[in-house]
Amino acid sequence: MQKGRNFIKAIRRSFFTPISQMDQTARYRYSPTLKWNPVVEEYFIKAYGADHFSRISTALTRPSCYSCIRVNTLKSTSDAVMEKLLEIFKERGMLDVTVQESTITQKPDNCRKATLECTGSAESLKAIESISKCQFPGMDYVVFVKGSGPHAIHYGYNEGKPLKEVIVSRKCAEAVLRGAQVYVPGVLACSAHVERGDAVAVSVAVEQSAPDGGWGVAMTRGTVLQGSQADPYYFERDGFYIGQGTAMMSRAGLFRVSEGVAVDMKERVFRLPSFYDLLEGEIFLQNLPSIITAHALDPQPGERVLDMCAAPGGKTTAIAILMKDKGKVVAVDRSHNKVLGIQKLAAEMGIGCITTYKLDALKSVCHGAESDNLPNTCFSEDVQNMQKSDLLSTDIDGSDEKLLYQKNFNDLQLKDGQYTSKAELRKRIRKLKNGPGRNHTAGGRVEKSKGFSPNSFDRVLLDAPCSALGLRPRLFAGEDTIDSLRSHAKYQRRMFDQAVQLVRPGGVIVYSTCTINPGENEALVRYALDTHKFLSLASQHPKIGGPGLTGSCQSPDGFIEEWLKPGEENLVQRFDPSSDLDTIGFFIAKFSVGDKNI
Numbered sequence: 001m002q003k004g005r006n007f008i009k010a011i012r013r014s015f016f017t018p019i020s021q022m023d024q025t026a027r028y029r030y031s032p033t034l035k036w037n038p039v040v041e042e043y044f045i046k047a048y049g050a051d052h053f054s055r056i057s058t059a060l061t062r063p064s065c066y067s068c069i070r071v072n073t074l075k076s077t078s079d080a081v082m083e084k085l086l087e088i089f090k091e092r093g094m095l096d097v098t099v100q101e102s103t104i105t106q107k108p109d110n111c112r113k114a115t116l117e118c119t120g121s122a123e124s125l126k127a128i129e130s131i132s133k134c135q136f137p138g139m140d141y142v143v144f145v146k147g148s149g150p151h152a153i154h155y156g157y158n159e160g161k162p163l164k165e166v167i168v169s170r171k172c173a174e175a176v177l178r179g180a181q182v183y184v185p186g187v188l189a190c191s192a193h194v195e196r197g198d199a200v201a202v203s204v205a206v207e208q209s210a211p212d213g214g215w216g217v218a219m220t221r222g223t224v225l226q227g228s229q230a231d232p233y234y235f236e237r238d239g240f241y242i243g244q245g246t247a248m249m250s251r252a253g254l255f256r257v258s259e260g261v262a263v264d265m266k267e268r269v270f271r272l273p274s275f276y277d278l279l280e281g282e283i284f285l286q287n288l289p290s291i292i293t294a295h296a297l298d299p300q301p302g303e304r305v306l307d308m309c310a311a312p313g314g315k316t317t318a319i320a321i322l323m324k325d326k327g328k329v330v331a332v333d334r335s336h337n338k339v340l341g342i343q344k345l346a347a348e349m350g351i352g353c354i355t356t357y358k359l360d361a362l363k364s365v366c367h368g369a370e371s372d373n374l375p376n377t378c379f380s381e382d383v384q385n386m387q388k389s390d391l392l393s394t395d396i397d398g399s400d401e402k403l404l405y406q407k408n409f410n411d412l413q414l415k416d417g418q419y420t421s422k423a424e425l426r427k428r429i430r431k432l433k434n435g436p437g438r439n440h441t442a443g444g445r446v447e448k449s450k451g452f453s454p455n456s457f458d459r460v461l462l463d464a465p466c467s468a469l470g471l472r473p474r475l476f477a478g479e480d481t482i483d484s485l486r487s488h489a490k491y492q493r494r495m496f497d498q499a500v501q502l503v504r505p506g507g508v509i510v511y512s513t514c515t516i517n518p519g520e521n522e523a524l525v526r527y528a529l530d531t532h533k534f535l536s537l538a539s540q541h542p543k544i545g546g547p548g549l550t551g552s553c554q555s556p557d558g559f560i561e562e563w564l565k566p567g568e569e570n571l572v573q574r575f576d577p578s579s580d581l582d583t584i585g586f587f588i589a590k591f592s593v594g595d596k597n598i
């Protein structure tokens, strides 16, 4: 395969003349084109129309010009965060020093908006244009930091010589486009003799189709670039130039160490700030539609809420904060390490109402517990029953946990004659089972769950694993096939069927995906309504505004109507792919659960 590629490259090289300065300048631009699997492309063109899909495809290659921050209102306020960010950005030279801070405007209505306008001149090349609060009522805990782009980065010649070059991986480039630096693991190749402090041009090597039908980057890490057509990916990376920076280590160092900043980006095609290590625990960088998903779930303090595919915990923590850390948020994920990540995030944010479990969401209903006749009361009204249900669902140390708990629950409670915390109950049960002397610590431990009793939750969020074809920026899309899209849809339906069983009558399910694939969004809604007759699309949902969102619930292309009955189409939130979104094709559907006996 490698031989074949080298042969093609050699032929191409023989046709090209030496590069002139003008050619070089022309090729250093950002104009990527997504390559789709032809059958997938045809499917999307059928769904959206050729023009509309082409706009979607182009928009996917660009990051949003907004960074969206969710403020942890348990610890801070949007105003305090905005002031702190302003100071930090000024210190870092990311804001023009002539910034006008005086323009904090109060709107007369309850949707108060405070904007700190910053006047960065075009020449100053500063990253931040403005910091503002979300204007949508009830969402003023969201702060937008506006960057800018795309910018044409002039390719600088050093005394007539081309700049030294660095080629990074596609994943690294996608992060850089959103404000990150180039880290060592992301570097694939660089020019010879790069020294610390050298200016370097940064381009991306995107996966190319191989003769065997697969995709890959046929480049050995550490490749030396000559700055000529003989370089690997010379032609393929035309239009994939993401900016310039300063090498933070020599070429030798770059490929010797395993971590650290490799290139400090100075000129970016898209200027967005990095939030790495910034106001940890106080803010969380999150795509706006993700924040809206938690908002649409509308969790209330004291309720019991299940987040079915929770890691890394962005929406889980948003839900817990909306509940003012009162009640119970059960966050499950099938990955052990990811569950640890949720625990870490919750601790960092100072949230106490989140309980995490390792669980395959396809097996989240535990029918065995039905015999216990657990009442479908919410957490605030019956704390002890919630603890009981919790413990029944949890496989702490073995399969006899349930019996053990049933046998001892009353005894344990009676001994105290007062409220006993869940942790204390667990500790006592472990002691009963294992005898004194065996030490179980909870730190860093991931508990497995066997599932939950039907009707255990007031609200369930199913943020289903999906094709993620709505996330931006994206520089590669070739790997998705019709079969992979179909398998996501099937998987999601099975998960949805579990969610339906776990919500109590009168409860709410929110289903979300970040994909442009109608099979994973509109089709799921049709399936849900046809299969579970007691479900209805929630009649009230927030009309969303703010930067990057249209506020419209109408389908721009008419495709949604193929799946939804007349009248239903306005009940599903849908975002306009042509606008400046941080996620394209994010989809949220909110269902009310009626009487399950119908």
Ligand SMILES: C[S@@+](CC[C@H](N)C(=O)[O-])C[C@H]1O[C@@H](n2cnc3c(N)ncnc32)[C@H](O)[C@@H]1O
Binding pocket: 290, 308, 309, 310, 311, 312, 313, 314, 315, 316, 332, 333, 334, 335, 338, 359, 360, 361, 362, 463, 464, 465, 466
């Ligand atoms: C879209 S991400 C969830 C993002 C998360 N809701 C957030 O906002 O931070 C999907 C998650 O689903 C998890 N997942 C995939 N299949 C699962 C399954 N069968 N059971 C539980 N979790 C699953 C993955 O490990 C992944 O963390």
